[in-house]
Amino acid sequence: xxxxxxRTLAKLIAAGLAIGMGAVGxxxxxxxxxxxxxxxxxxxxxxxxxxxxxxILSIAFxxxxxxxxxIVAILLIFVA
Amino acid sequence: xxxxxxxTSGSNSKKxxxxxxxxxxxxxxxxxxxxxxxxLIFKSKPIGIFAVNPPHVVLPAEMPFPGVHLSNTMLTSFxxxxxxxxxxxxxxxxxxxxxxxxxxxxxxxxxxLAGFIEDTAGTEYxxxxxxxxxxxxxxxxxxxxxxxxxxxxxxxxxxxxxxxNPNTDINVPMMLAVVSFCFVEYWGFKAQxxxxxxxxxxxxxxxxxxxxxxxxxxxxxxxxxIMGLVSLFTGILEILSEFIRLVSFTFRxxxxxxxxxxxxxxxxxxxxxxxxxxxxxxxxxxxxIQALIFSGLxxxxxxxxxxxxxxxxx
Numbered sequence: 140x141x142x143x144x145x146r147t148l149a150k151l152i153a154a155g156l157a158i159g160m161g162a163v164g165x166x167x168x169x170x171x172x173x174x175x176x177x178x179x180x181x182x183x184x185x186x187x188x189x190x191x192x193x194x195i196l197s198i199a200f201x202x203x204x205x206x207x208x209x210i211v212a213i214l215l216i217f218v219a
Numbered sequence: 220x221x222x223x224x225x226x227t228s229g230s231n232s233k234k235x236x237x238x239x240x241x242x243x244x245x246x247x248x249x250x251x252x253x254x255x256x257x258x259l260i261f262k263s264k265p266i267g268i269f270a271v272n273p274p275h276v277v278l279p280a281e282m283p284f285p286g287v288h289l290s291n292t293m294l295t296s297f298x299x300x301x302x303x304x305x306x307x308x309x310x311x312x313x314x315x316x317x318x319x320x321x322x323x324x325x326x327x328x329x330x331x332l333a334g335f336i337e338d339t340a341g342t343e344y345x346x347x348x349x350x351x352x353x354x355x356x357x358x359x360x361x362x363x364x365x366x367x368x369x370x371x372x373x374x375x376x377x378x379x380x381x382x383x384n385p386n387t388d389i390n391v392p393m394m395l396a397v398v399s400f401c402f403v404e405y406w407g408f409k410a411q412x413x414x415x416x417x418x419x420x421x422x423x424x425x426x427x428x429x430x431x432x433x434x435x436x437x438x439x440x441x442x443x444x445i446m447g448l449v450s451l452f453t454g455i456l457e458i459l460s461e462f463i464r465l466v467s468f469t470f471r472x473x474x475x476x477x478x479x480x481x482x483x484x485x486x487x488x489x490x491x492x493x494x495x496x497x498x499x500x501x502x503x504x505x506x507x508i509q510a511l512i513f514s515g516l517x518x519x520x521x522x523x524x525x526x527x528x529x530x531x532x533x
Contacts, residue, residue: 206474
């Protein structure tokens with residue numbers, strides 16, 4: 140195999156691995172945040188406002204890591 | 220008599236809903252059969268209007284006008300600023316004590332934003348933080364929502380799209396992150412003076428440890444020195460985290476908006492009719508959430524910056 144096709148092969152495998160393995164952590168994290176919010180809401184349904192606001196904020200933090208993985212994958216395919 | 224009329228009008232609207240649903244389903248199915256995906260499955264050629272060109276993603280912003288160094292995202296951000304100015308200035312003319320019409324609508328935005336900011340920052344600092352956070356929120360929000368109007372990315376001038384979501388150009392989120400960073404540092408120094416630097420360069424415990432050691436109590440002195448080294452290291456980590464925040468803000472907004480744009484483009488490529496509406500709704504929702512998160516995180520870091528170190532510990 141010549142160099143160019145090996146390079147394309149490596150790029151595609153790397154992009155797939157980047158987003159595939161990079162989305163596992165944030166997925167679990169967002170699920171745990173949601174579970175914690177549900178438990179808190181069940182214990183104290185009156186505190187719905189602050190619970191929801193803080194949950195959305197924490198989900199954004201966890202989601203950002205998945206976005207970093209997506210950026211790496213996009214960079215690999217379109218720019219590298 | 221009343222019951223019968225209710226039943227007919229109720230079943231009428233149900234019939235209309237079912238008819239609309241069937242029409243939409245039919246549109247989706249024929250576009251699915253005729254599109255590129257259908258061509259792969261049924262081994263035929265994509266039919267006429269459903270043969271969409273493959274999505275062509277260009278990450279840097281393009282310059283549509285030859286010779287003029289103006290990118291299409293900058294043009295769209297000018298349009299956003301113009302629309303925001305138009306909205307708020309025309310709502311502010313002839314202010315009445317009991318609002319109505321446009322003033323009422325704008326006051327709803329203002330009150331929700333002000334309430335959100337004063338909840339987190341307290342009344343005194345809430346008013347001072349309001350300009351920064353509200354501007355960032357409205358700018359990111361209107362950037363995102365304006366780019367859902369049909370015509371963005373399809374009106375081409377000189378072969379390049381004329382209008383594009385400014386949040387997908389990496390410069391705009393970077394600029395917003397730098398602005399938010401500058402304001403956090405500014406308010407930190409203004410609220411605490413030079414003591415703000417104590418958060419980063421924390422030599423108090425170290426000096427106290429040395430003092431205790433020289434005054435004879437060696438064991439507690441050594442303890443103090445170790446704690447001092449730990450807090451020095453923590454201070455360096457805080458400096459690092461301030462700068463990492465720049466990168467994280469930029470890529471969170473840029474990544475979400477670019478991923479949304481690519482998702483909508485690919486959805487239109489796959490099944491051109493009706494189906495991309497789902498992704499449109501998701502894009503609208505994500506635009507709002509990202510605006511809220513950007514301004515909310517700026518607000519959180521502003522509040523952390525004005526709190527002094529001792530208050531934070533308790």
